[in-house]
Amino acid sequence: MSNQLSSLQILKSLSDATSELVKRLAPSIVSVNTRMTRGTGVILSPDGHIVTCSHVLGRAAQVRIGQKGRTFEATTLGFDPYSDVALLKAEEKHLTPVELGDSDKLTTGQFILALANPFNRQPTATSGIITSVGVTLRGWRSTAMENVIATDAKLNPGFSGGPLIDVTGKMIGLNAAYVWQRGIAVPINRVKNITDRLITGGKLRRAYLGIVSNTIQIPQEITSQTGLEQDTGVMIFQVEPDTPAKKAGLTMGDVIIKFNNQPITTFYDLPRLLTEDTINKKTKITILRGERIQELTITPTTAEDQNDE
Numbered sequence: 001m002s003n004q005l006s007s008l009q010i011l012k013s014l015s016d017a018t019s020e021l022v023k024r025l026a027p028s029i030v031s032v033n034t035r036m037t038r039g040t041g042v043i044l045s046p047d048g049h050i051v052t053c054s055h056v057l058g059r060a061a062q063v064r065i066g067q068k069g070r071t072f073e074a075t076t077l078g079f080d081p082y083s084d085v086a087l088l089k090a091e092e093k094h095l096t097p098v099e100l101g102d103s104d105k106l107t108t109g110q111f112i113l114a115l116a117n118p119f120n121r122q123p124t125a126t127s128g129i130i131t132s133v134g135v136t137l138r139g140w141r142s143t144a145m146e147n148v149i150a151t152d153a154k155l156n157p158g159f160s161g162g163p164l165i166d167v168t169g170k171m172i173g174l175n176a177a178y179v180w181q182r183g184i185a186v187p188i189n190r191v192k193n194i195t196d197r198l199i200t201g202g203k204l205r206r207a208y209l210g211i212v213s214n215t216i217q218i219p220q221e222i223t224s225q226t227g228l229e230q231d232t233g234v235m236i237f238q239v240e241p242d243t244p245a246k247k248a249g250l251t252m253g254d255v256i257i258k259f260n261n262q263p264i265t266t267f268y269d270l271p272r273l274l275t276e277d278t279i280n281k282k283t284k285i286t287i288l289r290g291e292r293i294q295e296l297t298i299t300p301t302t303a304e305d306q307n308d309e
Contacts, residue, residue: 019088019114021169022125027096030068031120032056032088032161040116040162040170041065041088042171043097044195048090052161053176053238054079063158065090066120078198082206082271083143084176085191087198098163101170103149103187104134112151113165114183115174128153131182146272147190149173151183159183207274207300209250210243211236215267216255218288226293232265233257233288248285248298257273257293274300 032041032052035300039056043049050065057063063074065088072092079086110130117123132150149164155178164173173185194204214252216235222230233255239245256264259273260283285298 005283018113018125018127021165021167022115022123024169025098025115025163025165026117026123027067028098029067029115029117029123029162031116031117033064033066034058034060036060037135038118038158039160040118040158040175042161042174042242043095045097046076046093046095046200048092048095049077049195049199050074050088051174051191052086052088053084053174054081054086055084055176056161057088057203063088065092067117069120071120078204080194080204082145083186083190083194085174085186085194087195098171100188100192101166101168101172103172103189106130106149106172106187108133111167112153112172113167114151114153114155114159114185115161116156116159116162116175124156125228126155126159126183128183135184136218145176145184145186147187148176149185149187151185152181153183154178155183164188205276205279205302206271207276207278208244208302209270209274209298210237210240210245210299211250212240213256213270215265215268218255222291225291226288228257228288228293230257230263230265234264234267234270244298246301248296250285250287250296250298251289253289255283255288257288258284260284 028043030041032039034234035057041050041052044051064071064075074088074090076085077089089115108130114126115123128151130151133240134147136146159175162174162175163171166172172188174191175185177184213234213236218231236254282297286295
């Protein structure tokens with residue numbers, strides 16, 4: 001009887017602690033609504049900085065924020081579609097920011113909570129454990145998400161942009177998707193790096209080549225003939241005019257197999273390597289043209305620079 005009582009006490013203690021955690025974090029969680037979408041956001045600063053997922057916003061400049069049944073306006077300060085992070089600024093003051101944890105210290109098996117408030121009511125919650133740390137998610141929203149957190153917490157519609165929380169109540173990730181029966185979150189250290197730059201007026205810049213491409217299988221006779229050690233690459237289907245790709249001499253039908261001496265085996269490898277460090281820097285790009293391997297030099301710019309020309 002005493003053992004049964006002890007087990008009930010442990011369960012009640014766990015239940016009470018979880019409920020208290022959700023209640024404590026409620027003031028830091030808001031709804032994020034545009035004309036087309038509904039999601040969640042997390043307050044980062046008392047003066048109105050709010051983080052959410054970029055796919056929740058789309059290209060919306062003005063957003064409605066909701067908390068405790070009231071609504072107010074927010075403006076989009078910037079976003080990084082590759083990491084699926086966006087930053088908003090509301091004109092509200094004295095908001096309650098969430099406390100941030102350290103995602104570099106996460107371990108598999110760690111207990112977590114995923115919170116959301118897409119309908120401007122009380123936050124909703126799901127729970128689970130971290131199943132993997134440092135996962136690369138390919139084929140979602142036509143891109144790849146590198147080094148994300150995977151959990152077994154079920155994320156319902158509207159959870160995107162909400163916080164992933166550890167047992168101490170600290171935010172360790174930004175919930176982004178529920179795919180393949182796994183909750184996917186962007187690590188908080190990456191979120192913080194992005195939002196800190198946007199808060200201080202910095203811009204997130206990614207290198208741009210000016211091509212339309214996709215993964216293809218390279219015929220075995222060509223890999224044998226050329227000594228190529230990979231059987232897939234990225235074929236160019238279109239080269240935009242007056243772009244780095246055009247200026248480098250790339251053309252439709254070329255198969256990219258290396259960029260900056262790194263193998264390119266899938267469509268998702270290029271966005272990972274087109275970092276800010278490669279902008280305006282002469283970089284080697286290796287292609288398969290017909291049955292010959294060629295090496296060219298390309299100088300990536302940014303999409304913004306391209307639009308200014």
